[in-house]
Amino acid sequence: MPxxxxxxxxxxxxxxxxxxxxxxxxxxxxxxxxxxxxxxxxWALPGGFVRADEDLAQAAARELAEExxxxxxxxxxxxxxNGAHLEQLATYGDPKRDPRMRVVSVAHxxxxxxxxxxxxxxxxxxxxxxxxxxLLQQGGYGRDxxxxxxxxxxxxxxxxxxVERARSKIEYSSLATAFCPPEFTVGELRRxxxxxxxxxxDPRNFHRKVTGTPGFLVPTGGTTTRxxxxxxxxxxxGGATLLNPPMLRPEV
Amino acid sequence: MPxxxxxxxxxxxxxxxxxxxxxxxxxxxxxxxxxxxxxxxxWALPGGFVRADEDLAQAAARELAEExxxxxxxxxxxxxxNGAHLEQLATYGDPKRDPRMRVVSVAHxxxxxxxxxxxxxxxxxxxxxxxxxxLLQQGGYGRDxxxxxxxxxxxxxxxxxxVERARSKIEYSSLATAFCPPEFTVGELRRxxxxxxxxxxDPRNFHRKVTGTPGFLVPTGGTTTRxxxxxxxxxxxGGATLLNPPMLRPEV
DNA sequence: AGTGTTTATCGTCAGGCAGACGACTATGAT
DNA sequence: ATCATAGTCGTCTGCCTGACGATAAACACT
Numbered sequence: 001m002p003x004x005x006x007x008x009x010x011x012x013x014x015x016x017x018x019x020x021x022x023x024x025x026x027x028x029x030x031x032x033x034x035x036x037x038x039x040x041x042x043w044a045l046p047g048g049f050v051r052a053d054e055d056l057a058q059a060a061a062r063e064l065a066e067e068x069x070x071x072x073x074x075x076x077x078x079x080x081x082n083g084a085h086l087e088q089l090a091t092y093g094d095p096k097r098d099p100r101m102r103v104v105s106v107a108h109x110x111x112x113x114x115x116x117x118x119x120x121x122x123x124x125x126x127x128x129x130x131x132x133x134x135l136l137q138q139g140g141y142g143r144d145x146x147x148x149x150x151x152x153x154x155x156x157x158x159x160x161x162x163v164e165r166a167r168s169k170i171e172y173s174s175l176a177t178a179f180c181p182p183e184f185t186v187g188e189l190r191r192x193x194x195x196x197x198x199x200x201x202d203p204r205n206f207h208r209k210v211t212g213t214p215g216f217l218v219p220t221g222g223t224t225t226r227x228x229x230x231x232x233x234x235x236x237x238g239g240a241t242l243l244n245p246p247m248l249r250p251e252v
Numbered sequence: 253m254p255x256x257x258x259x260x261x262x263x264x265x266x267x268x269x270x271x272x273x274x275x276x277x278x279x280x281x282x283x284x285x286x287x288x289x290x291x292x293x294x295w296a297l298p299g300g301f302v303r304a305d306e307d308l309a310q311a312a313a314r315e316l317a318e319e320x321x322x323x324x325x326x327x328x329x330x331x332x333x334n335g336a337h338l339e340q341l342a343t344y345g346d347p348k349r350d351p352r353m354r355v356v357s358v359a360h361x362x363x364x365x366x367x368x369x370x371x372x373x374x375x376x377x378x379x380x381x382x383x384x385x386x387l388l389q390q391g392g393y394g395r396d397x398x399x400x401x402x403x404x405x406x407x408x409x410x411x412x413x414x415v416e417r418a419r420s421k422i423e424y425s426s427l428a429t430a431f432c433p434p435e436f437t438v439g440e441l442r443r444x445x446x447x448x449x450x451x452x453x454d455p456r457n458f459h460r461k462v463t464g465t466p467g468f469l470v471p472t473g474g475t476t477t478r479x480x481x482x483x484x485x486x487x488x489x490g491g492a493t494l495l496n497p498p499m500l501r502p503e504v
Numbered sequence: 505a506g507t508g509t510t511t512a513t514c515g516t517c518a519g520g521c522a523g524a525c526g527a528c529t530a531t532g533a534t
Numbered sequence: 535a536t537c538a539t540a541g542t543c544g545t546c547t548g549c550c551t552g553a554c555g556a557t558a559a560a561c562a563c564t
Binding site for chain 3: 437438439455456459460463477479480481482483484485
């Protein structure tokens with residue numbers, strides 16, 4: 001059939017971001033408060049429209065920078081750091097997911113080290129890091145027994161998918177280091193796994209595993225005692241991205 | 253900011269399909285010949301526009317049915333079969349990926365058992381199963397030394413991503429059974445792994461692994477000798493979808 | 505009938521890795 | 535000085551895998 005502009009309906013395309021970090025031993029996601037309808041006043045994932053001349057990954061990186069100030073870690077520049085990991089997650093296109101019009105959202109997953117306070121257009125009260133369990137419990141009650149409204153749109157589903165992706169991906173890749181500062185200890189990395197998976201890991205077996213996997217960790221020579229106790233060696237993330245054999249997530 | 257329809261550019265949204273099967277010990281993908289510009293006469297992945305009232309998964313299932321006659325296997329109907337596995341793969345939205353206009357394509361991955369001849373609008377010469385290596389070699393020469401044009405658009409990248417997804421996913425899931433007929437033998441399943449990974453597996457260790465994984469295979473009681481040699485037990489796919497521990501892909 | 509070929513299936517054995525856990529080390533707090 | 539905390543090194547046992555021998559049951563020959 002010949003090219004016929006009337007043969008397809010127009011869509012709006014957005015990127016939504018699942019930005020995860022580990023704060024105070026809990027896996028947290030960035031949420032922003034919606035300032036306009038629909039879902040005005042409700043919490044949502046950060047995101048926005050893809051511009052006319054923009055690739056999807058560019059749009060996601062731009063939104064991430066706007067919301068957090070984070071730049072995206074470019075694997076071709078190994079020395080660089082304080083950049084976040086960013087990858088495409090999935091695309092959501094239910095015809096009714098946005099009541100205004102037909103919107104297809106390409107969700108992305110970002111993993112970042114613990115940051116100072118978030119900013120959403122400079123207004124701190126409209127952006128926060130919240131534990132993912134708190135954001136995902138539908139219509140429950142938060143820590144202070146205040147009612148919790150579910151996330152806007154289908155963002156609860158997107159967040160759940162992003163969390164599941166992160167949980168499974170740190171099994172077989174070195175992505176957990178994306179949650180850590182440039183230099184970190186084995187114990188800090190273990191607490192990342194514990195927070196993301198919600199389990200306790202044996203410190204001795206974990207230490208054996210990560211230090212015994214070639215290319216995973218590179219000792220920097222320094223030590224730190226910021227966690228209390230005996231000083232621990234500092235490491236940087238090594239070049240290896242795939243963990244083989246993988247880190248095993250305990251059952252149950 | 254208030255709702256402003258002029259604030260976002262319109263996009264066309266399509267679904268493209270990576271349909272994989274195993275034919276004659278080779279991993280093959282479905283390709284269709286383009287009948288109109290751009291890339292007229294070149295091979296491409298099947299796909300089409302998402303309709304105004306259609307979900308992305310619905311659109312992918314519809315395109316799959318149009319091209320192959322396959323229905324999608326619904327996990328909630330365990331008895332049903334001859335359905336294919338269908339899952340979202342990734343979304344491709346480079347501003348220049350289609351020279352006509354801004355098109356975002358949500359690629360899907362389908363795994364199907366070996367089928368009779370394909371059909372594309374009833375015209376067999378415009379659709380074929382081709383080994384993925386043949387479709388992916390850029391500007392090389394095919395089996396009969398005829399020059400091979402690369403796939404249209406960015407479909408080589410999409411196909412490569414789909415193949416990689418399939419290769420990694422059969423490691424830790426029971427998805428390889430989607431390439432098999434409803435009843436199959438351990439040897440047939442092993443030949444699926446060998447074709448998808450392009451390696452040779454030890455029949456004895458493979459047999460021990462798959463029959464020893466609870467829920468992976470369910471014996472039907474029948475036997476077959478269609479492969480020659482000693483009759484082999486027939487199995488159906490069991491309820492387990494995740495393989496733990498995974499099937500290990502040999503190095504190199 | 506006998507022999508060879510093919511494929512399926514069962515067994516054995518050694519090495520590697522993970523889980524459980526003991527022991528020791530080096531800090532800061534009381 | 536003692537305790538609490540966290541890090542690091544070892545040991546042991548069991549499970550799983552890779553390598554590979556052996557047997558079984560069909561078919562194709564001669």
